[in-house]
Amino acid sequence: MLEKVSVQNAVGTRLAHDITEIRPGEFKGPAFRKGHTVCDGDICHLQKLGKNHLYLLNMEEGEIHENQAAKILAKGLAGQGIEWNDDPKEGKITLHAAYDGILSINIASLAAFNLIDEVMCATQHNNTLVKKGDLVAATRAIPLVMKQAPIERAALIGSHDKGIVSVKPLKNLKTGLVITGSEVYNGLIEDGFAPVLSKKINDLGSRILSVKYAPDDSNHIQQAILNCLDSGCDLIILSGGMSVDPDDVTRTGIQQAGATEMYYGSAVLPGAMFLVAYINDIPLLGVPACGLFHRITVLDLILPRVMAGEHIDKKELAFLGHGGLCMNCKKCTFPHCPFGKGV
The missing domain is CATH 3.90.105.10 (Molybdopterin biosynthesis moea protein, domain 2)
Known part of the structure; x- marks a missing residue:
């Protein structure tokens, strides 16, 4: 009191x-x-x-000071890849990324945490790319003095899930590119896809191991995929041939190569004709033509998650719909914009 x-x-x-x-x-x-x-x-x-x-x-039995409460809350919230200073100010502690990676927020547990009286936690968006030292969340005990039991209950929510806030490190994946299209294969037009995709891969800390070109023929595409696998690729990205024209046979080539899973279509614009497939545990990402004309597409939302080891399926592609509409701003500010921030 x-x-x-x-x-x-x-x-x-x-x-x-x-x-x-x-x-x-x-x-x-x-x-x-x-x-x-x-x-x-x-x-x-x-x-x-x-x-x-x-x-x-004058503390009564069962009561706790705001700074002591903040320490308990931070410990419960912080998962893998999160660091924080054990020096609360006015009942608040900030959480920071311990290394580069993709931020992972257990959204349901965060809501359960914030439903408890007299505590709060605010975070950056789930699946945000972060750098070492970035501020990713903050928590505080709201009153100066409170009962200890609710504080411990809030912290327990996080500890059950090994932390509500965590950072997944990006893996260095040996990446193969398969550029499809007879016009490129036959040298009628210059390939624009390989430079674009290579930059995205390199910017995320991975490297290009192999670049293959294939005409609009499913057997050639199949062989290009198998060649990438034989060379030791951990990830294969295919460009073009994702539409509905009769000569768009990239999906068929992926099936022929032995895809064990394949999910075609995402709830994102640009990128509705995006494809995710797996040959055993090797992910294959099919990038439609929009990837050549738009700086940011669904690939920029999915690629970091794949590099963090996430398994992407139809559900993940569907949940991208909330926030998945790019506004095509004259000056693109991604990732500092609403695109991809729904989940």
């Missing part, structure tokens, strides 16, 4: 919480820290901050 005393009578007591000072445009932060012993020289400063009274903290 808190006991209210005048500033003059508080000399010699220790502050139960930080006292914030705001100087617009100059400073916002603690003028006095929790635990500071009030002296005569502090009285004028405190009064200028509007503090004519202070509160002495």
Whole structure:
């Protein structure tokens, strides 16, 4: 419980919480820290901050201070790839990425956590690419003093799931490119896909192991895929031939190569004719023609997740619909925009 005393009578007591000072445009932060012993020289400063009274903290059994609560909450929230300083300020702790990777938020558990009274956690969007040291979440205990039981219950939600907030590291995948299309294969037009796809792969820390070209013939496409597999590729990306024209036979070539799973179509624009397939545990991503004309497509949403080891199926492609509409802004600001941020 808190006991209210005048500033003059508080000399010699220790502050139960930080006292914030705001100087617009100059400073916002603690003028006095929790635990500071009030002296005569502090009285004028405190009064200028509007503090004519202070509160002495007398903890009752089963109660907990905001800073202690924040530590418990952070420990429960933090999963793999998350680091935080054990130095809460005004009941708040920030969580940061311990390394480069893709942010993973257990959205249902986060909601359950935030439904508990007197606690909160705010995060960046799920599946956001992050760098080491990036701020990814923050938590705080809302009142100065609260019951300990709800705090422990909130932390337990996270610990059951090995943390609500985590970062998955990106794997260095040896990637094969299969560029389809008779016009490219026969040299009638210059290939524009390989440079675009190579940059996306390299930017995510992986490398191109093989580039194969195939005409609009399913047998040639099948053989190009098998050649990539034989060379040791961990990931194969195919471009073109994903539409519904009779000569769009890339899907057939993937089936002939031995696909054990294949999911055609995503709830994303651009990228509705995107394809995800697997030959045993090797992922194959089929990129439609939009990948050549749009800087950002469904590939930019799925590729990092594949590199983080996620298995993408029809459900994952369907859930992308919420937030999966690119607005084709004149100046693209991705990833600092709503595209792909629905889940």
